[in-house]
Amino acid sequence: MRCYYGCPDSQLQAVIDARTSALSDARKLGMHIVYFPMEEKWMAFDLDPHRERSGFHDHPRQALEEATR
Numbered sequence: 001m002r003c004y005y006g007c008p009d010s011q012l013q014a015v016i017d018a019r020t021s022a023l024s025d026a027r028k029l030g031m032h033i034v035y036f037p038m039e040e041k042w043m044a045f046d047l048d049p050h051r052e053r054s055g056f057h058d059h060p061r062q063a064l065e066e067a068t069r
Contacts (some may be wrong), residue, residue: 005068018059018061019061022059025064026060027066030048032045032046033063033064041056042057044060044063053066053067054067063065
């Protein structure tokens with residue numbers, strides 16, 4: 001995966017699109033997914049009461065899948 005002159009190659013663009021898709025799907029379901037830099041992991045939360053919906057995951061899609069189970 002590389003970025004040439006600010007333009008990602010097809011592999012990197014697929015990773016960016018998957019992450020963006022997971023974040024927008026979570027918003028539609030009334031959740032948000034937060035990245036924790038210290039742990040380098042993602043976690044899902046409810047929007048209104050701000051309670052945890054998932055544990056730590058490597059990708060936002062995994063956090064969303066656990067939160068919707």
